[in-house]
Amino acid sequence: MLDRAQVLHVARLARLDLSDEEVERMASELSKVLDHIEKIRELDLHGVPPTAHVVDVVNAFRADVPVPCLPREVVLQAAPDPTPEGGFGVPSPGAAAG
Amino acid sequence: MSEELLELTAAAAGEKVRRGELDPAELFEAYRARAAADDLNAFTWVADEPPSGQDYRDSLLGGVPVAVKDLFCTEGVPSQAGSRILEGYRPPYSATVVRKLREGGAPLLGKTNQDEFAMGSSTENSGYGPTLNPWDRRRVPGGSSGGSAAAVAAGLAPWAIGTDTGGSIRQPAALCGIVGVKPTYGACSRYGMIAFASSLDQAGPLTRDVTDAALLLRAMVGKDRCDSTSLEFPGTIELPSREDLKGVRLGVPAELTEIEGGVEPGVLEQFERTVALAEGLGATVESCRLPHAPHALSAYYLIAPAEASANLARYDGVRYGLRVDGSADLYTMYSRTRATGFGTEVKRRIMLGTYALSSGYYEAYYGTALKVRTKISEDFAEAFARFDFVVTPTSPWTAFELGAKTDEPLAMYLNDFFTVPMPLAGIPAISIPCGLSNGLPVGFQLAGPAFSESRMIDAAYALEQAIGFDGRPARV
Known part of the structure; x- marks a missing residue:
């Protein structure tokens, strides 16, 4: 059983401001x-290895060659608060940071 | 729209375009008009006009327009994954699968409704209202790719694509009386697919018949340098032609009946009738064992929410989408943005996943689920040593009424009983319509080993011909 305190703890970890209801x-x-x-x-799972992923790719390396990426102004178009310097604006962490 | 045009499958329409017997602009406009008049809420966005100056005469897909599930990022087109947190988001790039379809000669018809972030089995969890089932508008189309399934079934789109994490292509295909394929994990690139559970998510076709599914899937597969988990598809997806099932060994899992509440009698009846048809076509049918399959649902509802809780951390009001209380401190902005933008089911799964991954519970929940996942893969490997395909009903029920299961998360999750084992093992599966139960479509599922798509589709085609399902009642 999950109690109220556990739900609030998990909600805080998940950054969800849940209502009392x-x-x-x-x-x-x-x-x-x-x-x-x-x-x-x-179930008896003693000695069973875990499967996190079905594709057996250990390291997917490619040649370290730069390729074009999206222009900064295009990426910032979707941002709620783009800054004049060309970054993502965020509020101050403030006192309640956690 | 002319009756004759609506009667054509996508493959047949494409063939006419390639032969110069059908104007692709006329075909596009006919479907565009139907999609724009959609009263099922299947579409969230419909194109204004076809892309100009395209020559489809040498193309694989023949200029037949395709409907795309909302969660595929499409450059300049609303791509909201059914969520209010992404309302108005128009990505600056397109998903690899969307690009491949365009290059293959299938112009974008529109974006289709879905459960928010693909979390659901009814499309009722969309932030943009539920989609209705064209067989009975009081009922759900299934989900999460419910908009794509309803659009194809109702003839609002010639064909469509969706994504399947635990059944989100196959189950709505079953409930809407169409064909849906979940390919082998890695067959299609996930680049540009708004992520739900990255080790499970796969794109696939939702189509009127098996041949259309083969053709559309052929254009979708292939390794992509933007998705390191994508794989080179061995060979090509062949168009099906098989008329019998001689020498095909089908396994029916004994665990079929271990679902709480059982399978709807009419669904079981149609399933058994289809198995008998397969035998009539020359298949051998025997019982098989998938001892861990009844636990797949539990493993799935730990693994998928765990991955989702990490994937959905990106919706924080910083780079795109909604922001609430931007003048507060950072933590408050994050948590209010997310509380406002996410719907109930998404919050539920983020909470479940965060809990399963949290300190003190990680081994007991997530760790155990990963071991069950190994056992499920081993069960299938053993089954495929004796059988070509494992067959089940796709969904334990036909389409249920809107609102019937929204207050009972566990009852809703039971929808996925027959469809979650395959993505956990990464193997492909297809759902084909096999008949009606109380006037509603029933889906028949075949699952095969990794990369057995061509054989699986061929077997499904032989069955499809024998079944002779009539999807026309949904297209009026």
């Missing part, structure tokens, strides 16, 4: 889903 709902819904998922912990 959402916190309540997440606690109940995620607990139900996790109860179902728990069953895989009953």
Whole structure:
């Protein structure tokens, strides 16, 4: 079971400002889903290697040759706060940074 | 639009264009007008006009316009992945698959609706409203590629592409009575596909018939230097021609019945009828074992949200998309932007994934899921030592009513019972319509070993001819 404090902790890690109602709902819904998922912990998986990825690519190297990239002004077109210097504007981390 | 034009499959229309018997501009305009009049909410954007000055006479795809799932980045065209957090986003580049289709001679018809960031099985999680199923407008088209499936089924698009992470091509294809292919992992480049779960996501075709799927997939595959997990496809995707299934060995997993609540009787009936048809075509059918398949859903609902929680960290109000409370401090801006821009299901999965990866739970959840993934791959490897293909119903149910499962995440996740094992193993699978249950389409799924697409499509074609499914009721 996930309690309210755990939900708030995970929400903070995930950078999600959940409403009180959402916190309540997440606690109940995620607990139900996790109860179902728990069953895989009953399997005997001793000595089984993990599979993070099905394609067996260890290092995908290519020749270190520069190729054209998108112009800066094109990339900045989608930014909510492009700066005059040509960067992405962000608010100050401020006191509440975490 | 003329009835004759609407009756043509995409491959047939392309052939007419190549022979000079059909004007591609007329074909484009006919479908553009239908897509623009869409009342299923299948499209999120429709092109104004065809690209000018194109000669399709020597092209593979013959100028037949294609509908593209919203999450494929398309230069200068809204690409919002069904999310409000990307509202109005027009990428400065196109996905490799979109570029390959254009170069292959399929102009972009429009962008199609989807569950937000491909998280869902009904298209009800779209930030832009649900898509309706053309067989019954009170019902969902499946998801997450529900817009593409509904558009093809209703004849608003000749063919379409989508993405499949846990069933998002095959399940909507099944619920809309069309064909959907999830290729081998790595067959199609993921470059420019707005990511959900990177070790599972694959692009693939949603089409009216098996031949169209083969043709469209042929244009999509290939190694791409922009996606280091993409692979050179061995050979080419052959157009199907097989008339029988002599010598083909089909395995029916014994674990089929281990789904909570069981399979809808009408779905099981059509599945068994299709298996009998396969036997009639010369296939041998035996029971097989996939002992870990019933646990695939649990592994999937840890792995996919875990990867999603990392992939969706990029939506932070800095480089593109929505920003909320830009005058607050950085943390507040991040967390309010994300709380405002993401829908309920996306938040749920980010929370689940973040929890599964968090300190103290990582080994117990994510680590265990990765081991189950290994066992699922081993199960398939053993099955394919004895069988050419494993067959199942694509979805345990036919299309359900809008709102029927939105309050029960777990019930919604059970949709994916038959479709999640394949992406976990990276293997290809196809869904073809095999009949109706209470007037709604039922999908039949074949899965084969990695890179068996041509054989799999050929077998599906032989079955398709024997089934003789009639998709016309959805096109009126």
